[in-house]
Amino acid sequence: MRTRELLRTAWQSLLANPRRSILTMIGIVIGISSVVTIMALGQGVKVQTLKSLQVSESGNQSTTIQYSGEENKSGFTADDLALINDQKNSNITKVTLVKKYDNLTLPMTIGAKDESTTVTFVSKDPKVNLVAGRQINQSDNDAFAPVVMISDKVAKKQFHDAKTALGNPVTIDGHSYTIIGVFHSDITDVKYGVSVLAPKKTYLANTNSSQGNEIKLTFKPKTNVAKKTHQVVDMLNKQGSGRKTGHYDYFDMGEILKGIGTAISGITIFIAAIAGISLFIAGIGVMNMMYISVSERTQEIGIRLAIGATPQNVLWQFLLEALMLTVSGGLIGFGIGAGLAFLISMALPFTAIVTVGSFALSVGVSTLVGIVFGLLPAKQAANKNLIEILR
16 A cells, blocks of 8 residues: 555544544643643743843843952952953953942951951941940931941940940941940841941941952853953953952852753753653553554454555554554644743743744654554554454
8 A cells, every 4th residue: 555545544544533533632632732831931941040140131141250368458459440341352341349238247346356247338227126226327328427336245245235335436447436226136137147237328438449359240242251251360360459368269150050950951851751641641542542443443454455455554554543643632732832831921920932842852752652552553453364354
């Protein structure tokens, strides 16, 4: 039999009992659509996550370089920033000095004792539990008032009493302040679990705004950020102002992003594999239907063998029926899965992404299911003996 005849015969056999064919196909449709939906949503989450971590709203990429060295020694000065900006073919669009105001470790002199302390600089009422005195407010910032609040632990250690601490002087990072309040410090509070709170504007007025220990580099889109940042770090370690008292280093976000992407892909594949279990059940349904079909069409098989069809022709006819059933279900499932993924993503902060790989997977898996679960029934049909059928 010619291939065209085999295809036509197989298709007509499926149409002979459309209800059974459709019900058998539903299992394939559900399995494929579930896998496609999960993979499309997972790919959307992956792309959105990596984009939000690596690329700004304008499409630029950024990275940071830190300086580690002697205490109170700034690793970046205006000269260092100018040195970086002067680099040719660096693809750097902006160099920004990063200023941190939370949980800084600074030298402090209080009660004639010198020690290091943790300080957070605030721009308004810090909303802490006040023990004595008053809180820092907006007026203190606007007036550049040299005032601070200290924790109850520091007050008890240095002055034995919270109220006694009020009005006493304290020197932080070489600048004098007056204690106006005592607050309860909770070490579990990331921002306010410190020893001292001070006005941010006062701190900025007393420090050199062109110096710091961390910078942010912004690159043009599609730049090899890791390579360019590494070049800048090498240059700073050779020519930077703080090279003799410390060293420069950077956090390779590329490696972190790669790990995050791998983790998200792994989770997506795992969930898709669980959803794909339904394909095994659907395959059993296909096999069961094909066995029933072979049993019902024994006389038809005998007639075909009698008029010259070979066992191989019979095998291919039944195998093609199984393949038509599963591949059709796979294509329908792909369309439903893609549409469902886009509908779900409309209610989520990312867009589902359907790839060519998803389509290839749908067709490939449905074809494999048809071959695996249709081969045994097809072999049974091909192995039928013409003489026994005629009897």
